[in-house]
Amino acid sequence: MGKKLFVFLSLLALLALAVAPLGAQDRVLGEITQRIIDRGSLICGVNDVLPGFGFRNESGEFSGFDVDVCRAVAAAILGDANAVTFRPTTGADRPTVLASGEIDLLSRNTTWTLSRDVEWGSTFAPTTFYDGQGIMVRTDSGLAAIEDLAGGTICTNAGTTTELNITDAMQSRGLEFNLQTFQEFNGAMAAFNEGACDAVTTDISGLVSTKGASADPGSYTILEIVLSKEPLGPVSPQSDAQFADIVRWVVYGLIQAEEFGITSENVEEFLTSEDPSIQRFLGVGENLAGDYLGIDNDFMVTVIQSVGNYGEIYERNLTTPFGLERGVNALWTDGGLMYSMPFR
Numbered sequence: 641m642g643k644k645l646f647v648f649l650s651l652l653a654l655l656a657l658a659v660a661p662l663g664a665q666d667r668v669l670g671e672i673t674q675r676i677i678d679r680g681s682l683i684c685g686v687n688d689v690l691p692g693f694g695f696r697n698e699s700g701e702f703s704g705f706d707v708d709v710c711r712a713v714a715a716a717i718l719g720d721a722n723a724v725t726f727r728p729t730t731g732a733d734r735p736t737v738l739a740s741g742e743i744d745l746l747s748r749n750t751t752w753t754l755s756r757d758v759e760w761g762s763t764f765a766p767t768t769f770y771d772g773q774g775i776m777v778r779t780d781s782g783l784a785a786i787e788d789l790a791g792g793t794i795c796t797n798a799g800t801t802t803e804l805n806i807t808d809a810m811q812s813r814g815l816e817f818n819l820q821t822f823q824e825f826n827g828a829m830a831a832f833n834e835g836a837c838d839a840v841t842t843d844i845s846g847l848v849s850t851k852g853a854s855a856d857p858g859s860y861t862i863l864e865i866v867l868s869k870e871p872l873g874p875v876s877p878q879s880d881a882q883f884a885d886i887v888r889w890v891v892y893g894l895i896q897a898e899e900f901g902i903t904s905e906n907v908e909e910f911l912t913s914e915d916p917s918i919q920r921f922l923g924v925g926e927n928l929a930g931d932y933l934g935i936d937n938d939f940m941v942t943v944i945q946s947v948g949n950y951g952e953i954y955e956r957n958l959t960t961p962f963g964l965e966r967g968v969n970a971l972w973t974d975g976g977l978m979y980s981m982p983f984r
């Protein structure tokens with residue numbers, strides 16, 4: 641063989657290697673993914689006092705929408721939705737806990753904002769719950785609109801978008817008010833119940849949960865106002881793009897499963913589907929999602945079997961206990977914002 645031909649063929653072989661898709665076994669796992677595998681569990685920062693989203697009961701068991709997202713990620717990486725260590729976090733300590741590496745993932749009703757994206761050194765996964773900020777008053781106070789709170793005291797928890805948004809909302813209307821912040825939202829509620837605050841403000845989901853879980857829901861009224869956009873979702877450290885990819889595609893996978901009509905009840909039936917997009921999604925065939933992410937190709941089967949699809953998670957944690965409608969969190973095909981990017 642001529643030298644030139646040899647060099648040409650060698651270059652061609654190298655090029656073929658460079659563009660050949662990597663199998664899962666060849667993927668270089670990110671530092672966080674690797675430490676989750678070595679430890680055999682995912683450490684997930686959650687809320688422990690917000691029923692429906694993140695709550696710890698008297699037996700120490702965690703439940704909620706955000707908690708199920710942690711379980712889904714553990715199921716995808718470790719094949720076990722119970723391989724999660726939950727670390728309760730507050731609104732104020734969550735950036736430090738995430739940045740220090742004490743947790744692998746934060747899944748705690750956290751709003752995606754520009755400054756957090758940059759200053760927390762974090763990567764936001766796709767939004768799992770589109771929310772907005774609301775105001776709650778005591779029904780017997782007769783307060784009916786934000787203007788009625790002029791000169792009053794409004795309470796919330798520290799380290800939140802909430803305290804910033806209420807300040808903007810009052811300032812832009814030329815309304816003076818006194819803002820009181822507490823370490824935990826329950827502290828704000830206690831002060832509110834004692835009459836030290838005229839209103840409390842936070843994500844509407846949080847108000848619905850707090851009102852619904854209270855002894856006398858009728859004694860609270862949520863005002864007909866939405867002060868802000870609060871897109872809530874999981875957050876991982878920016879240092880590990882590979883782990884962030886896994887989290888991102890697990891969230892999309894939950895939505896995609898609902899788009900396909902795949903549930904925890906019927907996922908096995910879909911394993912024999914002739915539809916190539918369903919085959920790819922469930923890890924049957926070639927060019928599979930797991931190969932790209934460095935995890936098992938049937939990871940979505942495990943996830944769906946363990947926690948269900950997006951709609952099932954929503955229904956179980958939010959609609960059944962609190963009557964929260966899907967609203968803008970419906971699938972895009974039903975007029976909502978939930979839309980998975982393509983699994984291909």
Ligand SMILES: N[C@@H](CCC(=O)N[C@@H](CS)C(=O)NCC(=O)O)C(=O)O
Pocket residue numbers: 687688689690729730731749750751797799800801802823824825826842843845846847870872
């Ligand atoms: N989504 C907002 C607010 C998050 C927040 O802290 N919400 C309150 C009220 S729903 C909460 O989680 N309370 C529980 C606690 O204080 O531990 C943010 O990301 O800043």
